[in-house]
Amino acid sequence: xxxxxxxxxxxxxxxxxxxxxxxxxxxxxxxxxxxxxxxxxxxxxxxxxxxxxxxxxxxxxxxxxxxxxxxxxxxxxxxxxxxxxxxxxxxxxxxxxxxxxxxxxxxxxxxxxxxxxxxxxxxxxxxxxxxxxxxxxxxxxxxxxxxxxxxxxxxxxxxxxxxxxxxxxxxxxxxxxxxxxxxxxxxxxxxxxxxxxxxxxxxxxxxxxxxxxxxxxxxxxxxxxxxxxxxxxxxxxxxxxxxxxxxxxxxxxxxxxxxxxxxxxxxxxxxxxxxxxxxxxxxxxxxxxxxxxxxxxxxxxxxxxxxxxxxxxxxxxxxxxxxxxxxxxxxxxxxxxxxxxxxxxxxxxxxxxxxxxxxxxxxxxxxxxxxxxxxxxxxxxxxxxxxxxxxxxxxxxxxxx
Amino acid sequence: xxxxxxxxxxxxxxxxxxxxxxxxxxxxxxxxxxxxxxxxxxxxxxxxxxxxxxxxxxxxxxxxxxxxxxxxxxxxxxxxxxxxxxxxxxxxxxxxxxxxxxxxxxxxxxxxxxxxxxxxxxxxxxxxxxxxxxxxxxxxxxxxxxxxxxxxxxxxxxxxxxxxxxxxxxxxxxxxxxxxxxxxxxxxxxxxxxxxxxxxxxxxxxxxxxxxxxxxxxxxxxxxxxx
Ligand SMILES: Nc1ncnc2c1ncn2[C@@H]1O[C@H](COP(=O)(O)OP(=O)(O)OP(=O)(O)O)[C@@H](O)[C@H]1O
Ligand SMILES: [Mg+2]
Numbered sequence: 001x002x003x004x005x006x007x008x009x010x011x012x013x014x015x016x017x018x019x020x021x022x023x024x025x026x027x028x029x030x031x032x033x034x035x036x037x038x039x040x041x042x043x044x045x046x047x048x049x050x051x052x053x054x055x056x057x058x059x060x061x062x063x064x065x066x067x068x069x070x071x072x073x074x075x076x077x078x079x080x081x082x083x084x085x086x087x088x089x090x091x092x093x094x095x096x097x098x099x100x101x102x103x104x105x106x107x108x109x110x111x112x113x114x115x116x117x118x119x120x121x122x123x124x125x126x127x128x129x130x131x132x133x134x135x136x137x138x139x140x141x142x143x144x145x146x147x148x149x150x151x152x153x154x155x156x157x158x159x160x161x162x163x164x165x166x167x168x169x170x171x172x173x174x175x176x177x178x179x180x181x182x183x184x185x186x187x188x189x190x191x192x193x194x195x196x197x198x199x200x201x202x203x204x205x206x207x208x209x210x211x212x213x214x215x216x217x218x219x220x221x222x223x224x225x226x227x228x229x230x231x232x233x234x235x236x237x238x239x240x241x242x243x244x245x246x247x248x249x250x251x252x253x254x255x256x257x258x259x260x261x262x263x264x265x266x267x268x269x270x271x272x273x274x275x276x277x278x279x280x281x282x283x284x285x286x287x288x289x290x291x292x293x294x295x296x297x298x299x300x301x302x303x304x305x306x307x308x309x310x311x312x313x314x315x316x317x318x319x320x321x322x323x324x325x326x327x328x329x330x331x332x333x334x335x336x337x338x339x340x341x342x343x344x345x346x347x348x349x350x351x352x353x354x355x356x357x358x359x360x361x362x363x364x365x366x367x368x369x370x371x372x373x374x375x376x377x378x379x380x381x382x383x384x385x386x387x388x389x390x391x392x393x394x395x396x397x398x399x400x401x
Numbered sequence: 402x403x404x405x406x407x408x409x410x411x412x413x414x415x416x417x418x419x420x421x422x423x424x425x426x427x428x429x430x431x432x433x434x435x436x437x438x439x440x441x442x443x444x445x446x447x448x449x450x451x452x453x454x455x456x457x458x459x460x461x462x463x464x465x466x467x468x469x470x471x472x473x474x475x476x477x478x479x480x481x482x483x484x485x486x487x488x489x490x491x492x493x494x495x496x497x498x499x500x501x502x503x504x505x506x507x508x509x510x511x512x513x514x515x516x517x518x519x520x521x522x523x524x525x526x527x528x529x530x531x532x533x534x535x536x537x538x539x540x541x542x543x544x545x546x547x548x549x550x551x552x553x554x555x556x557x558x559x560x561x562x563x564x565x566x567x568x569x570x571x572x573x574x575x576x577x578x579x580x581x582x583x584x585x586x587x588x589x590x591x592x593x594x595x596x597x598x599x600x601x602x603x604x605x606x607x608x609x610x611x612x613x614x615x616x617x618x619x620x621x622x623x624x625x626x627x628x
Contacts, residue, residue, distance in 0.1 A: 315483020
C-alpha cells in the first residue's frame with residue numbers, strides 16, 4: 001500500500017466520522033492555544049520588565065546609601081540606625097576609577113512649579129550634565145544641564161515634556177523663567193517625550209543642577225549615584241572600585257552597590273518562573289484534552305473493530321493496519337495542534353493589540369512543548385487501542401459490535 | 402487443494418469448553434462447488450472461517466495447496482488470505498463511508514496494486530456485475546442484492562482460487578438470492594472453488610457436493626454427478 005493511498009484512506013476515515021474528528025480537534029486545539037496564550041502573556045511581562053530596565057541605561061551600576069543584605073534590610077536599619085548619607089564629594093571621588101566612564105549623583109524632592117497663573121506640583125530631580133547620557137534620555141528642544149562644577153547652583157532647569165505643555169502651553173518655553181518653590185530658574189531645555197519607564201515618568205519631572213536641589217530641599221545627601229561603566233566587561237570592576245572607594249572614604253562598608261545586570265537577572269528569573277508556572281497551569285488544559293482524546297479514541301477504535309476485522313479478512317497484515325491508524329492519528333493531531341497554535345498566536349496578537357506596551361509572544365519552548373504533548377497524546381491514544389484490535393483474530397474482530 | 406486433518410475447534414465459554422468442530426477430515430479439490438448445510442450451531446460458520454484463515458484450529462492441521470497454513474505466522478497468513486481466498490459475508494461487511502467502487506478497490510489498495518492498474522479492473526467488475534451506474538453510491542444507498550454483489554466483486558477482485566460464502570443469500574429475498582447465486586455459479590464455471598454455507602436446500606442441492614454437519618461433525622458428504 002503506497003503513501004498516497006494510505007493518506008487518502010486515513011483522511012477518508014477522518015472525514016467519515018466528522019463529529020468525532022471535529023470534537024477531538026477542538027479539544028486539542030484549545031489545549032494548545034491555552035498554553036500558547038498564557039505563556040505568551042508571561043513572556044510578554046518578562047520582556048516588558050527587561051525592556052524597562054534596559055531603557056534606564058546600559059552598563060549601569062547604582063550606589064545606594066546603607067548596607068543592604070540579601071534580605072533587603074540592613075542590620076543597621078533594624079537597630080534604628082540611619083545609615084551614613086551619601087554626599088556629592090563621594091560621587092566626585094568616583095572619577096578616580098578607570099572603569100567608570102561617567103557618573104551622575106541623584107537627589108529627589110517635590111516642589112510647586114509655576115509660570116504666571118499656571119502652577120502644579122512637580123518632582124524635582126537634582127543631577128549633573130552626565131545624567132542625560134547615562135539614563136539614555138534625549139532632548140526635545142534646547143540643551144540639558146550645563147557642564148561645569150557640580151557644586152555651583154546655576155539657576156537653570158530642564159522640563160519634562162508634559163510639564164512644559166501644562167505650564168507653558170503654546171508659549172515659548174526655552175529661555176523663559178520658571179518659579180520653582182522659592183526660587184526662579186531659566187528653562188534651558190525640554191526633554192523628548194519618553195513616557196513611563198520603571199514607574200518613573202520622565203515627562204513629569206523638572207531637572208535642576210544637584211547643588212540647586214540641595215539648596216531647595218536643604219540637604220546635602222544623595223538618593224543614589226548612577227554610574228556608567230566603560231564597557232560591558234568593566235561593569236564588575238566598576239562596581240568593585242566604587243565599593244572600594246566609598247568604603248575607603250567612609251571608613252566602613254556602608255553603601256550598597258548593585259549592577260543593573262544583577263537586578264535584571266533577578267527579575268528575569270522571577271518572571272521566567274512565573275511564565276513556567278502559568279504554562280504549567282495551561283498544560284493542565286492540555287492534559288484534560290489528552291484524556292478526552294484518549295476516551296474518544298478508545299470508543300472510536302472499539303466501534304471500528306469490525307472495520308479492522310474486515311481489513312484483516314481482506315489480507316491486511318497487522319503492521320499495515322497499525323500504520324493506517326498511526327497515519328490517521330498523526331494527521332488529526334497535526335492538524336489540530338497546528339490549528340491550536342495558530343489560534344494561540346492569533347489570541348496573543350489580539351492581546352498585543354489591546355495592550356501595545358506588552359510585548360506578548362509565546363516562547364519557542366512553550367510552543368514546542370504544547371505541540372509535542374498534543375501530538376504525543378493524540379497519536380499514542382489512537383495507536384494503542386488500534387494496535388490491540390489489530391492483534392485480534394479476524395473472526396473475533398468481525399463479530400464485535 | 403484444501404485438506405483438513407483431525408481439525409478440532411473449541412471455545413472457552415466461562416469455565417466450560419464448547420466444541421464447535423470435532424475431529425473433522427475433509428478434502429476439497431480445486432474447482433469444486435461445495436455446499437455446507439446443517440442445523441444452527443452445528444459449526445458451519447466455524448468451519449468456513451477456519452478454511453478462510455479467519456480462525457485457527459485448536460488442534461489438527463489444515464493444508465492449502467499443500468502448505469500447512471496453521472504453521473504460518475500472521476503476516477504470511479494475511480498474505481494467503483489476500484492472494485488465495487475471497488470471503489462473502491452474510492452481513493456484507495462493506496465499509497459504509499466508501500463508495501461501491503472504492504469498496505471493490507479496497508483489496509487492491511491494501512495489496513499495493515498501482516492506481517492505473519486498479520481502475521480498469523474495478524470498472525470491469527462493476528460492469529460485469531451490473532453495477533456500473535452505482536459505482537459512486539455508498540452502501541446505504543444500495544439495495545441488499547446490490548450490496549451483496551459489491552461484496553462478491555470485492556471478494557473476487559484479487560482473483561482468488563477459493564471463494565467462501567457464509568449464507569450469502571441469508572439476508573436477501575428469494576429472487577435476489579437467485580441472482581446472487583447465478584453470479585457465484587458463474588464463477589465456478591470459470592474454475593473458482595466455491596464453498597457455500599446455506600440453510601436453503603434448494604440452493605444447497607445445486608452444488609456438486611453437499612456436506613451436512615451436525616454437532617461439529619460431518620454427518621454426510623454426498624457428491625452428485627453434474628446434471
Ligand atoms: N466466539 C465464540 N465463542 C464461543 N462459542 C462460539 C463462538 N463462535 C461459535 N461458538 C459456538 O460454536 C458452535 C458453532 O457455531 P457456528 O457459528 O459455527 O454455527 P453455525 O453452524 O454457523 O450456526 P448458524 O447456522 O446459526 O450460523 C455454536 O455452539 C456456538 O455457540
Ligand atoms: Mg453461521
